[in-house]
Amino acid sequence: MPENLIFTNKEIAFLRELKRQKVEFMLVGAAAAALQGAPVVTQDVDLWFKDVKDPGIRTALRKSSGIMVPSFGQPPPTFAGDAVKLFDIVLTMHGLMSFDEEKKNSFEVALGTLRVRVLDLDRIIKSKETVRLPKDLLILPVLRDTLKTLRHKKTRRTPARAGRGR
Numbered sequence: 001m002p003e004n005l006i007f008t009n010k011e012i013a014f015l016r017e018l019k020r021q022k023v024e025f026m027l028v029g030a031a032a033a034a035l036q037g038a039p040v041v042t043q044d045v046d047l048w049f050k051d052v053k054d055p056g057i058r059t060a061l062r063k064s065s066g067i068m069v070p071s072f073g074q075p076p077p078t079f080a081g082d083a084v085k086l087f088d089i090v091l092t093m094h095g096l097m098s099f100d101e102e103k104k105n106s107f108e109v110a111l112g113t114l115r116v117r118v119l120d121l122d123r124i125i126k127s128k129e130t131v132r133l134p135k136d137l138l139i140l141p142v143l144r145d146t147l148k149t150l151r152h153k154k155t156r157r158t159p160a161r162a163g164r165g166r
Contacts, residue, residue: 012111021057026118029124031045036121037149046087049089065081066082066084076089095130102119121147
């Protein structure tokens with residue numbers, strides 16, 4: 001899995017500050033899939049927060065010269081500012097369980113010296129299959145192939161247990 005992305009130092013600093021503030025979040029969506037090896041491109045990075053009202057988010061934004069722009073109506077709030085404009089706020093992962101339940105289906109990935117939580121690829125696929133946005137339907141075959149490849153590599157690395165049959 002890639003260790004570094006095209007995040008700027010300011011974007012990494014924002015993510016680092018979220019962790020410093022003990023904000024619970026995970027990367028989801030196409031960017032999280034790319035971090036797991038999927039050959040996909042995206043224009044944003046989706047951040048799923050356990051609680052979008054966590055005061056640590058505002059502190060991290062302030063320290064990164066960013067702000068949260070409230071939503072008017074249905075869409076989630078957004079971030080504004082150079083260090084945070086890449087990130088989109090996700091309130092719900094459709095077709096999945098709560099943040100706490102899905103946290104069990106996540107793991108940490110290194111972005112340089114920073115480790116961030118990423119939703120497992122099979123759960124990203126499940127959500128995209130549920131929502132069925134046209135852009136998601138286009139990349140689903142690539143995500144499924146990546147998942148199949150990752151599972152194949154994992155089983156090849158697991159040593160067989162000779163002489164342990166039942």
